[in-house]
Structures are given as structure tokens and as C-alpha cells.
Amino acid sequence: MKINDQKINVELNNYLRGPGDKGAQHQVKDQAASSGDKVEISQRSKEVQKARDVVDGVPDVRDARVDELKKSINDGTYNASGEAVAAGIIKKSLIDGIL
Numbered sequence: 001m002k003i004n005d006q007k008i009n010v011e012l013n014n015y016l017r018g019p020g021d022k023g024a025q026h027q028v029k030d031q032a033a034s035s036g037d038k039v040e041i042s043q044r045s046k047e048v049q050k051a052r053d054v055v056d057g058v059p060d061v062r063d064a065r066v067d068e069l070k071k072s073i074n075d076g077t078y079n080a081s082g083e084a085v086a087a088g089i090i091k092k093s094l095i096d097g098i099l
Contacts, residue, residue, distance in 0.1 A: 072078040 069078065
């Protein structure tokens with residue numbers, strides 16, 4: 001809300017007149033209705049919100065992949081290569097260092 005000298009004078013006059021003067025209250029209401037508050041959202045903010053909506057739509061856990069791994073572990077067919085695990089750890093560490 002923007003406060004200017006005219007609004008201050010109107011409010012001051014309302015205070016000095018007291019609560020019984022309805023004309024002053026009507027004048028303030030008319031001014032408030034005519035000025036109106038306005039909110040503008042930047043294009044960048046809209047893009048960020050759209051990206052958040054997309055990310056929120058993606059599940060945190062890939063249930064199908066988890067079920068597949070559980071099944072292979074239970075069947076005894078899961079074989080994690082030490083090299084693949086080490087490569088994944090290094091890759092994640094490098095990416096985290098960049099971000």
C-alpha cells in the first residue's frame with residue numbers, strides 16, 4: 001500500500017473529527033477502492049514455479065526399480081560390481097562438489 005501526503009491528511013482529519021463523522025469514513029473507503037493493490041509476478045518466477053510443479057510430480061522413490069532390486073537380492077542373483085559402486089561414489093562426489 002502506498003502512503004502519500006493526501007492519505008495521511010485524510011486519516012488525520014478522520015482522527016480529529018472522531019468516530020461520529022460518517023462522511024470522512026466514506027471518503028477513505030472510496031480512496032482505498034480506487035487505488036487498489038496490484039501484484040505482478042515476473043516471467044522468471046513463473047518459470048521457477050513451473051519447474052517446481054514438474055519436480056513435485058516426480059516420485060522420490062522409483063518403486064519399480066526398488067522392487068526389481070529386492071527380487072534380485074532375494075533370488076541371490078544380485079551382483080554389485082565393486083568398480084561400479086566406486087565409480088558411482090566418485091561420480092556423485094564430483095557432481096556434489098560442482099553444485
